[in-house]
Amino acid sequence: MTGFAVEMRGISKAFDTVTVLSEVDFAVRHGEVHALAGENGAGKSTLMKILQGIYELDSGTIEVDGRPVRLGSPQAARAAGIGMVFQEFSLVPTLTVAQNIFLGSEPRGRTGLIDDRAAERRSAEVFADMGVSVDPGRTVASLSTAYWQLTEIAKALAQDARVLIMDEPTASLAKHEADALFELIDRLKVRGIAVIYISHRMEEVYRIADRITVLRDGRWVLTESLAEITPPQIVEAIVGRRLEAQLTYTDRGDAGETLLEATGLRAGGRVRDVSFRLRAGEILGLAGLMGSGRTELARCLFGIDRLDAGEVRLRGTRVDLSSPGAAIAAGLALIPEDRREQGLVLDHSVRDNLLLPLLGRLRRGPVLSDAAGRRLSQELLERFSVKVADPARPVRLLSGGNQQKVVIAKWLGTDPDVLIMDEPTAGVDIGTKSEILDMIRGLADAGKGVLVISSELPELLAVSDRVLVLRDGTVHRELHRRDIPSEEALQLAVQGVS
Amino acid sequence: MTSSTATAPALLARLGAFDWRRYIIYIGFVAVFLLFSILLRNDGFLSSGNLLNIGRQTATITVIAVAMTFVIASAEIDLSVGSVAGLASVCAAMAVAQWGLLAGIVAGLAVGALIGAINGGLVSVLQIPSFLVTLGMLGIASGVAMWITNSAPQPILSSTFNLVFGGGNLGPIPGLIVWSLLAVALGAVVLAKTRFGRQVLATGGNRTAAEFTGVNTRAIKFKVLLLSGTVAGLAGMLYAGRLETGRFQWGAGDELSAIAAVILGGTSLFGGSGSVVGTMFGALLIGLINNGLILAGLDTSQQQVVRGGIIILAVALARRK
Numbered sequence: 001m002t003g004f005a006v007e008m009r010g011i012s013k014a015f016d017t018v019t020v021l022s023e024v025d026f027a028v029r030h031g032e033v034h035a036l037a038g039e040n041g042a043g044k045s046t047l048m049k050i051l052q053g054i055y056e057l058d059s060g061t062i063e064v065d066g067r068p069v070r071l072g073s074p075q076a077a078r079a080a081g082i083g084m085v086f087q088e089f090s091l092v093p094t095l096t097v098a099q100n101i102f103l104g105s106e107p108r109g110r111t112g113l114i115d116d117r118a119a120e121r122r123s124a125e126v127f128a129d130m131g132v133s134v135d136p137g138r139t140v141a142s143l144s145t146a147y148w149q150l151t152e153i154a155k156a157l158a159q160d161a162r163v164l165i166m167d168e169p170t171a172s173l174a175k176h177e178a179d180a181l182f183e184l185i186d187r188l189k190v191r192g193i194a195v196i197y198i199s200h201r202m203e204e205v206y207r208i209a210d211r212i213t214v215l216r217d218g219r220w221v222l223t224e225s226l227a228e229i230t231p232p233q234i235v236e237a238i239v240g241r242r243l244e245a246q247l248t249y250t251d252r253g254d255a256g257e258t259l260l261e262a263t264g265l266r267a268g269g270r271v272r273d274v275s276f277r278l279r280a281g282e283i284l285g286l287a288g289l290m291g292s293g294r295t296e297l298a299r300c301l302f303g304i305d306r307l308d309a310g311e312v313r314l315r316g317t318r319v320d321l322s323s324p325g326a327a328i329a330a331g332l333a334l335i336p337e338d339r340r341e342q343g344l345v346l347d348h349s350v351r352d353n354l355l356l357p358l359l360g361r362l363r364r365g366p367v368l369s370d371a372a373g374r375r376l377s378q379e380l381l382e383r384f385s386v387k388v389a390d391p392a393r394p395v396r397l398l399s400g401g402n403q404q405k406v407v408i409a410k411w412l413g414t415d416p417d418v419l420i421m422d423e424p425t426a427g428v429d430i431g432t433k434s435e436i437l438d439m440i441r442g443l444a445d446a447g448k449g450v451l452v453i454s455s456e457l458p459e460l461l462a463v464s465d466r467v468l469v470l471r472d473g474t475v476h477r478e479l480h481r482r483d484i485p486s487e488e489a490l491q492l493a494v495q496g497v498s
Numbered sequence: 499m500t501s502s503t504a505t506a507p508a509l510l511a512r513l514g515a516f517d518w519r520r521y522i523i524y525i526g527f528v529a530v531f532l533l534f535s536i537l538l539r540n541d542g543f544l545s546s547g548n549l550l551n552i553g554r555q556t557a558t559i560t561v562i563a564v565a566m567t568f569v570i571a572s573a574e575i576d577l578s579v580g581s582v583a584g585l586a587s588v589c590a591a592m593a594v595a596q597w598g599l600l601a602g603i604v605a606g607l608a609v610g611a612l613i614g615a616i617n618g619g620l621v622s623v624l625q626i627p628s629f630l631v632t633l634g635m636l637g638i639a640s641g642v643a644m645w646i647t648n649s650a651p652q653p654i655l656s657s658t659f660n661l662v663f664g665g666g667n668l669g670p671i672p673g674l675i676v677w678s679l680l681a682v683a684l685g686a687v688v689l690a691k692t693r694f695g696r697q698v699l700a701t702g703g704n705r706t707a708a709e710f711t712g713v714n715t716r717a718i719k720f721k722v723l724l725l726s727g728t729v730a731g732l733a734g735m736l737y738a739g740r741l742e743t744g745r746f747q748w749g750a751g752d753e754l755s756a757i758a759a760v761i762l763g764g765t766s767l768f769g770g771s772g773s774v775v776g777t778m779f780g781a782l783l784i785g786l787i788n789n790g791l792i793l794a795g796l797d798t799s800q801q802q803v804v805r806g807g808i809i810i811l812a813v814a815l816a817r818r819k
Contacts, residue, residue: 302710304709304710323712323714324709324710324711324712325712325713325714327712328712329712334710336710341704341706341707342706342707342710343707343710344704344707345699345700345703345704345707345708345770346703346704347703347770347771348699348700348703348770352696352699352700355696356696356697356700356708356711356713357711357712359693359696359697360693362693363693366692367687367691367692368691368692368693368696370691410711
């Protein structure tokens, strides 16, 4: 048996009072591809950020090549031989491939000036070792994204990385590019390089990985050789036994008349042909892998991206989707995917954020009424039980869960007919999550149509009356909730297996 | 623990939590004012004549800086205001000479509004950074002003124009100060208390989130630059009225003083927050320092050094995080 390239033992980490990792063990052998699996929020990315020196661990030990290390900074982690292939690429597009590879560790000539030619020569050697051909003298911007990834890998290898972390590396790759990547990973294995492979795609995990570790709710669940575990066993380990109460679906009876009708929607390259109906009082779930067009569909339904074809009708009237303002006026609302970037002005107060879509209602003549604003924001906060000590304080000081509730409350103030929620519980704690799910059910009970986009299937199953499975920009399956026997069944539909 | 000992630390904690950085401009203003009052007490610093003089000298900058507060709060910049003021002053003067008082006023404002609209259009429709658009416009406006006047001063003989725009007094108060107080009052209400002001702050604070909330951020950016150009036109007329001449040099370099006043006043250079009253005190602080340094007998070169140092120090102290 070979030794461990990385061994993490008893790793715990909490942010403020929220424990995100508790006593996690994780070890990767030399020359092994080790898959790391778990739902969003299971602790995968926190664990990897600790390994990269971005977060400091609260307790536990890390050994690299059998030597205990302290990874207090990204530099320390890199020096210890940990390399990361970023999901969002960390390259400077205007520099050449070689300049990117040696960014910060540029080879110098005798004069002390940077020797670009030496950098290109050494880059070419790294690429030759990898068995791929990339011209190191070209600027990164002139290459396709598949080559960006190769450059990322070369960058890590040039820094003598012994462990590579790959987070959803195939998300932006075409099929043949992904195959080339797998061949490259096989070659890296032979050289004794350990690869930590994070992916939601089961087929890939079986194709490339030797062993798998599953995390759930910040805890280690299992580590097993892939030869000895079946896909349903993995799914069960990922899903676990739920806190049944909050995630149980109750049939809410038949919904009302058709509220929203979308026909033949096409936008950009990602939404290719989508048609669906949403009834009053109905919760429609939207499932699909990353890149299936989920978020892009939400964006064009809300007038952020222009539709290339198709139309949307609300109660039979065609909706003007030329801008978010027009969509709001028609009675739509979007709870966006990224609350910090898209949902909130973080430095502004809770109250100002809540009132931003409602300013028209606060006008008394030309000026806004402070008293009316205070009343309205207080009412919204109470109605949705957002715990805020002082609504005049910046929203950035709130917890993720409360921030998300502010985003939702902000939209409910406009009293929309249709709500589109993109990952409404991403990054919120379990308690808030069930409150948000209750909020969603309450909205539907009040006769609104709710479109919930989520990569967390249990959540979709807990609220949706119907589920659309999106794949490659089209509706791949449409399932009634009562026809979905289990989460595994939905998972298989999303993976495109069934 | 008794209740009396419990309240003392609570009080201390509250004092510790007091965010003095937010009020640094007011603290700084009072500190510099007191300092000069003591050091320059024999040089006539506190005489009402001198204090009104400070107000008069900072008035035009204040007017420009009020509009600049909106521009910077929306995360844009307008470098053309100084030369727009110069161009507006000559256009107003020429129109007064040609067609009379009313035409002069319309010309001054229209030139400012036109340039503001061009700036705003290029920034919001073509998405060119305002830094570049207004840097180019700085040259264009002052070039046009020199061109149409052959670089010659344009005297204004309409005493009404001169009286209204900065030459006259309202009771004991110089007209220029009345104009600047008017601008500050109006600007403060609009930024803090109207839908437009709120949308300006939201656009500057997080453009994506504002856009997702239905704010037409392009329209906002257009409007703030239109406002800034128009107000710069007004400022040009204030120069013209007070000096009874239109001249292309009027206002040259004012963009930098106005930006400094805005930043000193606590508006974030990156947008999202802003205070018009703070801006006024920022402009007054700069005027105060100028005045004090002159009274202290420093020559122009030394004044520039000291003024620059004080501005950097104040901004450094006001920096958050």
